[in-house]
Amino acid sequence: MLGFLIQRILQAVVVMLAISALVFVGVFAVGNPIDVLISPDVTQQIRLDTIARYGFDQPLWKQYLAFLDRLVRADFGRSFVFNMPVLDLILSRLPATLELTLAAVLGATLLGVPLGMYAGYKPDSLVSKAIMGLSILGFSVPTFWIGLILILVFAVNLGWLPAGGRGATVPILGVEWSFLTAEGLKHLLLPALTLSLFRLALMIRLARAGMREAILSDYVKFARAQGLSEGKVIGGHVLKNISIPIVTVFGLEFGATLAFAVVTETIFSWPGLGKLIIDSIQSLDRPVMVAYLMLVAFLFIMINFLVDIAYAALDPRLRTGRA
Amino acid sequence: MSAPVPKSPVLEVRGLKTHFFTRGGVVKAVDGVDFSVARGRVLGLVGESGSGKTVTGLSLIGLIDPPGRVVEGSVRLGGQELIGLAPDALRRVRGRRIAMIFQDPMMTLNPVLKVGTQLSMALRAHEAVSADAVRRRSTAALGRVGLPSPEACLDAYPHQLSGGMRQRVAIAIAMLHRPDVIVADEPTTALDVSIQGQILHEMQSLAAETGVALVWITHDLAVVSSLAHDIAVMYAGRIVEYGAADEVLSAPRHPYTRGLLESVPGEAAPGSELLQIPGSIPALVDLPPGCAFRARCRRADGSCETMPEIVADGAGRTLRCHHPLEAA
Secondary structure (H helix, E strand, O other), X not given: OHHHHHHHHHHHHHHHHHHHHHHHHHHHOOOOHHHHHOOOOOOHHHHHHHHHHHOOOOOHHHHHHHHHHHHHOOOXXXXXXXXXXXXXXXXXXXXXXXXHHHHHHHHHHHHHHHHHHHHHHOOOOHHHHHHHHHHHHHHHOOHHHHHHHHHHHHHHXXXXXOOOOOOOOEEEOOEEEOOOOHHHHHHHHHHHHHHHHHHHHHHHHHHHHHHHHHHOOHHHHHXXXXXXOHHHHHHHHHHHHHHHHHHHHHHHHHHHHHHOOHHHHHHOOOXXXXXXXXXXXXOOOHHHHHHHHHHHHHHXXXXXXXXXXXXXXXXXXXXXXXX | OOOOOOOXXXXXXXXXXEEEEEOOEEEEEEEEEEEEEOOOOEEEEEXXXXXXXXXXXXXXXXXXXXXXXXXXXXXXXXXXXXXXXXXXXXXXXXXXXXXXXXXXXXXXXXXXXXHHHHHHHHHHOOOXXXXXXXXXXXXXXHHHOOOOOHHHHHOOOHHHOOHHHHHHHHHHHHHOOOOOEEEEEOOOOOOOHHHHHHHHHHHHHHHHHHOOEEEEEEOOHHHHHHHOOEEEEEEOOXXXXXXXXXXXXXXXXXXXXXXXXXXXXXXXXXXXXXOOOOOOOOOOEOOOOOOOOHHHOOOOOHHHHOOOOOEEOOOOOEEOOOOOOOOO
């Protein structure tokens, strides 16, 4: 297990290095932030001073090394726009996104897996066909459209739920959360629903495929031959077997949703990371963009790592191979 | 092993018909099967792939999945009729009074659960047992089937055991509730010959000790000859020859049984050309009337276009053939 850990950490370092190079080149090839930072009618001297202050006069490789040096010290610089340390800015926005993502992905999994398992268990029933119809809908309809329609129906026409924002928040351990108040929950519902529909469709498909395969397997036949009730056959035998692909997709979707909830956050003016990154791209706020991309890469690596550990917990065959 | 002992049978199957209603037509996988097994006896159910022997086994414990269905017949276990029993009542019979083991021991044990967990689930399916008692009885069950270190085995996962050990675990699970009947569907086919021998020996002594009746499904006549008291030879969903094992094997009367015996390489002189039954088992959809074996039979003539009735020959053997071979 220790060897496995060391191997994975080394891998993570290499991946982060590669990402940092890509991010650096990618971001620094886009536009000229100086034009945004200072007004066009300042003197040439001020202009040059500003360029020198941010190190834009240095050759690219020197800038990259300086960038790496700052990264290692977790110093992402100050936002050009908000004039505050980028790390603080991102950490202040992260809980909102984390909350939204967790609600969406967890909800989709907790609902989608049972639905999918049912659809796989009784593939010919009408309910199963309705479930599969729902999953096709979830795959096909674009997120932004769902978001707009939900706003139209529940916020504009019915007036039951707010159309945007985060509502009241409650601080826990110095972080603001909205799921602890009724008002916050109301604000959370629509964006979480919007975000979860695609994940729900995915989970339904996965659970259904797993169930269809498992139900024909010999171990299920043997479990039934022992006189186990169907509930025990499914809950005791099948569930653990089909959870491996579900855990993988849960992890990947969690990361992807965390990083790319951009559209939903924009539609619902949810003050999370997605909205921050869109604003930053528009204003060429380089330090924020860089820090955001590095954070996303880091999150993905962490999630993959956790998924691998979950695998070992779920599938004993993987554990021995690694000892 | 002499002729069937006139003991009252614990399992009695009469006119069993299991059909599969597929889009291509009705597949008559089992089409009128009769046999019975007494306590402590072993019945070998023999036939080629597709002859309906596995479906027969699954029908006995009520595990036929749609589109299949037992359409007719009776399965009496210790006097109780199983066909038509409510699903939950049937579930309480399964595993407790009639158990089944399957061919591939890697596939029949759940790969992600410890052996102990699987034993515990099987035990608790029919009895409320404390954790302590589960452990004690599981260990005893594993010890009874000849596993060397049952305690360690409980904490092992199936992939950590050899094929033979896995099949012993499956047998231990089947034996947990001391059932009256175990249906064994080719449980030694996937194993090495030496392991096969051990398992056969184990089952034989278990049957003798506990009085469990075995229905041993196999295509391997060598297995049957060493284990079974009686033999039922199946072809295309029907039993074509049924009698005491040593008699059927030494003097087969149905041409199909004869063909099966001749196909066993061990019976032929070294270097001589092996005999075979020409052709293969017919598709069971829309089977033409008459003897299903007639297209492959050297003795077939016009009369074989009507289905032969199953008749007793008076010497403890029943046959379904218009032109049986001479009795020895």
